[in-house]
Amino acid sequence: MQTDAQIQAHLENLIDPNSGQAYGAVWQVTGDSNRLHLSLTLGYPAQTEQDALIARIKESLAEPRDVLLDIEHQVESQATQGDIPGLTGVKNIIAVASGKGGVGKSTTTVNLALAMAKEGARVGILDADIYGPSQGMMMGFAEGTRPQVRDEKIFIPPMSHGVQVMSMAFLTTKDTPVAWRGPMVTGAMMQILTQTDWNDLDYLFIDMPPGTGDIQLTLAQKVPVAGSVIVTTPQDIALLDARRGIEMFNKVKIPVLGVVENMSTHICSNCGHQEAIFGDEGGDSLAAEYKVDVLGKLPLSLAIRQHSDAGNPVVVSESESEAAGIYQSIARKLGATLASQQDNQFAMPTIGMSDD
Template sequence: MTQQDAKFRPQSDGPLSHLGRLIAVSSGKGGVGKSTVAANLAVTLARQGLRIGLVDADLYGPSIPGMLGIPGDTPPVMSPDRKVIPAEAHGVKVISMGMLSGDDKPAILRGPMVTKYLQMFVTEVAWGQLDMLFLDLPPGTGDTQLTLAQAFPLTGAVVVSTPQDVSLRIARRGLRMMEQVNVPILGIVENMSGFTCPSCGEVTHIFRQGGGQKIAASLDVPFLGSIPLDPAIVDSGDGGTPLVVSAPDSLAAQAYAGIATALSGGADQPGGLAVPFDWHIARGEGKPSAANPTSQNPSDRPVSLDYDDAGLAIGWPDGTTQTASPRDLRLSCRCAACRDEATGKPLLEPAAVPLEVAATRIWSVGNYAIGVEFSDGHNSGIYTFEVLRGLESTEAEDV
């Protein structure tokens, strides 16, 4: 195993281990150049010899194929095992709705179909072995972001903003959303940082200066770097050849290289239970492996799960085990059918829950929660780790 292979070896032996690190590239608002940043970072890392994949997760406004010169009129083909074979450009494997629908055909999709396509783009594509898979998200904090955070164990997120105050304020919301679903923030990228005159070399800060660095410091997250405003970035993207290929010695290309180096040097998956998992309790299949409790484990993430007649036993990094009875767990469900979303008032009547109710299946929801299916058929509840920690325990002891 080479040093590079060791550095990027899969974090677990789970069904997504071949994808390496899953890194979301996000922004609070549109128009900040997020997709351009994602494309150039992916190509930079591929040119450094890493195995890189790129998911264009903006289903309604796919732009990655055009930036990488991938024709939109040739749909991808299927492999013998019925997986989609991704396109490849500049050393990066790519999947995008733009490759399925063409340039001028709109994707008219409701929420369930958005979820279906996103899951297909990650799990039903013949990616092969990757070191990193970038997910270029649409702007905002909506269904796409939540679906990806719930369905996949994201290694972390890169947040792109411009130096404008309004862009930075909205970027802050995106940061908070990622934090709420336990997606680590790998850092902030300040795009369109300043314009360098090609004639005299004078730098003009059109959108103010240093805002990205300030907000990173205020939120205690890394500042990955600033990318200057360069017309060549737009020209290169429109021509299907990213700037890091067409002008590798430019200041902007050097900025992309610095950010790529920062990403490839860290970003380990957070400690705790190995995710994803899908534990069918009755069949005894898919039980998650326990993690060793160490100082490196996040204090708010379980390190073990077990289940018997007493209920769900949850091991925490501080060495304690908390056990919640199946009925208490069922009564604590916070889904829309069991609790009023506006007031938080319980809607589920305790008398409606059988005394002998049991959990039949438990699965991971991203990095921040579990889902539980019960013997009474209920399966729509998501239990965040914070909610689990707050449950009354029928037994708590040092382990």
């Protein structure tokens, strides 16, 4: 039987599948002749990984004793771009973006947020797509839902599935178009962001509108963003637009934490045959080009679409499904990547005009 010190040393060198690095000195080991009790403290939430990690530890150690594992997390606020003041009640803001519409960005945002909450984090969603807000419907809010208001100016975000949500959908009706010019749109986005009483969030996911326009520039200049996620499909035109999104975040010094490839393959519901109808390995080539990770690949799935439209996303409605498992893996990898960021304070670039 190995000593506690030997087990401790072994576990510290074990590779964390979410970060790709050794766990290091984050373990506590106690045991007796019948039971081994382990405590793991991570910088990101990973509660759903407990059973798999216990099995891996027992196999790795060839440990005959019962293994008890407690996974705890301490999410810290990470560095952001420039000297922008932090947002009250929020530790880390993560922008979920795409270069173009129709690639499943909002679906990714909602399932990623719910997956992160299931891992044990306190999570919120800000729907920054002022013209076409969709998070209200995807999170299952009844039509006509309105946030409570405190002191005539502070929104109390409604909650669904344990996640705090704020959206323009709560302030308009589905039949009311938002016919606003750019400054009004960015003003509305900043208002619902800064005048919402976010309650002790580890992560606030911002569902960005497609493109690289007013909302994105305002976000970069006025909002303390810890990192971004790029959502794309393998299709060449989607990858072209995703590159623009990555380039924009690079220019404003917001780290790109990884790429999520939607509609990676189509799986026939009758025979199970898989076919890459939108292209093959596009997300991998994009990630390699910009030296970021592919956080995960989602199939073109009828269930994902149906559950999102019904306001009951697949992470909560089919929590044991393959798709839900992929979202959970993406959430853990995202949290680990953000926690391991070594970036220091950033300086905002100056904007100039040129003829080329």
